[in-house]
Amino acid sequence: MPDTTPPITQDVKTIPRALPKGPTNLVGLTRAAMREVLIAHSTPEKQAKMRVGQIWQWIYQWGVRDFSEMTNLAKAYRADLAEQFVIEIPEVVTRQVSTDGTRKYLVRIAGGHEVEVVYIPDGKRGTLCISSQVGCTLTCSFCHTGTQKLVRNLTAAEIIGQVMVARDDLGEWPEVGAPKDETRLLSNIVLMGMGEPLYNFENVRDAMKIAMDPEGIQLSRRRITLSTSGVVPEIARTAQEIGCLLAISFHATTDEVRDKLVPINKRWNIETLLDVLRTYPKVSNSERITFEYVMLKGINDSDEDARRLVQLIKGIPAKINLIPFNEWPGAPYERSSGNRIHAFADIVNNAGYPSPIRTPRGEDIMAACGQLKSATERARKSKRQIEAESGTGG
Ligand code: SAH
Ligand code: SF4
Numbered sequence: 001m002p003d004t005t006p007p008i009t010q011d012v013k014t015i016p017r018a019l020p021k022g023p024t025n026l027v028g029l030t031r032a033a034m035r036e037v038l039i040a041h042s043t044p045e046k047q048a049k050m051r052v053g054q055i056w057q058w059i060y061q062w063g064v065r066d067f068s069e070m071t072n073l074a075k076a077y078r079a080d081l082a083e084q085f086v087i088e089i090p091e092v093v094t095r096q097v098s099t100d101g102t103r104k105y106l107v108r109i110a111g112g113h114e115v116e117v118v119y120i121p122d123g124k125r126g127t128l129c130i131s132s133q134v135g136c137t138l139t140c141s142f143c144h145t146g147t148q149k150l151v152r153n154l155t156a157a158e159i160i161g162q163v164m165v166a167r168d169d170l171g172e173w174p175e176v177g178a179p180k181d182e183t184r185l186l187s188n189i190v191l192m193g194m195g196e197p198l199y200n201f202e203n204v205r206d207a208m209k210i211a212m213d214p215e216g217i218q219l220s221r222r223r224i225t226l227s228t229s230g231v232v233p234e235i236a237r238t239a240q241e242i243g244c245l246l247a248i249s250f251h252a253t254t255d256e257v258r259d260k261l262v263p264i265n266k267r268w269n270i271e272t273l274l275d276v277l278r279t280y281p282k283v284s285n286s287e288r289i290t291f292e293y294v295m296l297k298g299i300n301d302s303d304e305d306a307r308r309l310v311q312l313i314k315g316i317p318a319k320i321n322l323i324p325f326n327e328w329p330g331a332p333y334e335r336s337s338g339n340r341i342h343a344f345a346d347i348v349n350n351a352g353y354p355s356p357i358r359t360p361r362g363e364d365i366m367a368a369c370g371q372l373k374s375a376t377e378r379a380r381k382s383k384r385q386i387e388a389e390s391g392t393g394g
Helices: 031-040 045-061 075-084 156-170 201-212 232-242 255-261 270-278 303-312 338-350 374-390
Strands: 091-097 103-109 113-122 125-129 188-191 224-228 245-249 289-295 318-324
Touching (some): 031 045, 091 156, 125 156, 156 201, 224 232, 232 245, 232 270, 245 270, 289 338, 303 338, 318 338
Parallel strands (some): 188 224, 224 245, 245 289
Antiparallel strands (some): 091 103, 103 113
């Protein structure tokens, strides 16, 4: 196969973190940052920590968006807050529900950009798949997001805002004053939507800290999984500063093939990636690393690949998620056959690694892995095409 992989165009930390200008949004700020902005806006320093605690609970525990409802604050203070701050989350543009219960939201963020968020109910668990960037600078050749130009990093507010949008839609904010409830429709978060989360580290970290805060959304760190294509220098930081579970988009067992599928491999190859995973501080049997492996017909799905995979990951407590390739228009690959996937899974399984085959969810609404945003883009494209064909233009 000739190497047609485009070069990596963007490097770590080169995308500015600047927030759009306007009234300060309290959503997405860490507790320390919220304290600072309250003090800067005339909250007495001595009271600031307590005020943060109160406002934090209103926003993240009870889901309140209106300062006037924050009844444990003095009326005049509530009015002050309303003048200086906003509590803003992304706006839902469309909401689609699949026949299998999967929900897909298209949300609009500042600048008119749109991002997709997917909610996947599965028995007692409900997983929300959130995005960290608009598009992605990486160009994995099997991923539809990778064919779209990066527009920008999401802010921490836009990242945690996706969780808040879903809780709104699921009607999951408890009544004010109600005891903490352990049953959750939204019980897990995966950072597996659009974008490479480790190229937007600080914002992802701040948002996930909010999701884990015991005075708010209260998700355990074990219920959050961050998926990365392998940004090696940021992996140890993920353990230290976020502490969530880690998934690696592995997808190939030789550098030759991985260079083509996941071009970041040219920067940090399989050996470098596995070395950092072997020392991932949280690795233990109860907190395995998930290896994601997309099954591409004739590319990475042979018995030999399966055997090489188990050799490579020896010594790393791991689970291998086999993802049948989700096709998109113009994709240069095909999905491996069911028999092939099962044969691959058996080899990995017999070597002692759980190797579940991921059932595509929400296919009827294009909500499956790697398909995000594509439906919207396509709808636009076809509208343009129709206009071009009918000569209306514009
Ligand atoms: N950028 C991060 C997280 C988002 S992608 C990463 O790459 O890990 C989430 C998962 O979906 C990744 O494992 C990705 O490789 C996989 N994926 C992308 N396109 C896919 C497709 N068309 N079919 C199946 N899985 C796909
Ligand atoms: Fe980006 Fe992940 Fe898609 Fe690769 S698989 S292009 S890193 S979103």
